[in-house]
Amino acid sequence: LxxxxxxxxxxxxxxxxxxxxxxxxxxxxxxVIVDESNAPTNVVTIGCKVTVADKNGNTMPVYRIVGSQESDPMNGIISEESPFGRALIGAKEGDTVTVEAPSGAIVYTVQKIER
Known part of the structure; x- marks a missing residue:
């Protein structure tokens, strides 16, 4: 053998x-099971769908914020632990967030938050 x-x-x-x-x-x-029924609806949290615009006002695809085990960046499902997810968590509609990327800081504006 x-x-x-x-x-x-x-x-x-x-x-x-x-x-x-x-x-x-x-x-x-x-x-950990996240109970979305008690989550605020005006703040980006895990489970939200977020629409953002770049600094030129161009609307980006809708992103869904999830836990790290569920992420699928190629399909717009972003981990809350990623730089983009970290920047969005806690933001409200109209807020400007800065994402630290290898090419430098990128600024986005939160346009819409959905559950």
Missing amino acids: SENSEYDEAKNEQGKLYSRIAELEEILQHV
């Missing part, structure tokens, strides 16, 4: 699966 490459590959794959299972168990042990 020690010379069987398929066996070695299967053992490696099994190790990866056990590692992923442990990771998911860790996530589930620390999960």
Whole structure:
């Protein structure tokens, strides 16, 4: 068996699966359910959909703010831990937020907050 490459590959794959299972168990042990019914409707919080405009007034796509495990930036689902999410959390409609990016600070204006 020690010379069987398929066996070695299967053992490696099994190790990866056990590692992923442990990771998911860790996530589930620390999960927090956010009750949006008591959240303020005029402030950006987790679960909000936010429409922003750049400094030229161009409206950007609608972004949804979620926890880090749910984020999908390519589809407009932004983590509250990302620089963009961090800048938006706590902002109100009409507020200007500054996002620190590698290319420099980018300024956005919050246009609309939805639940």
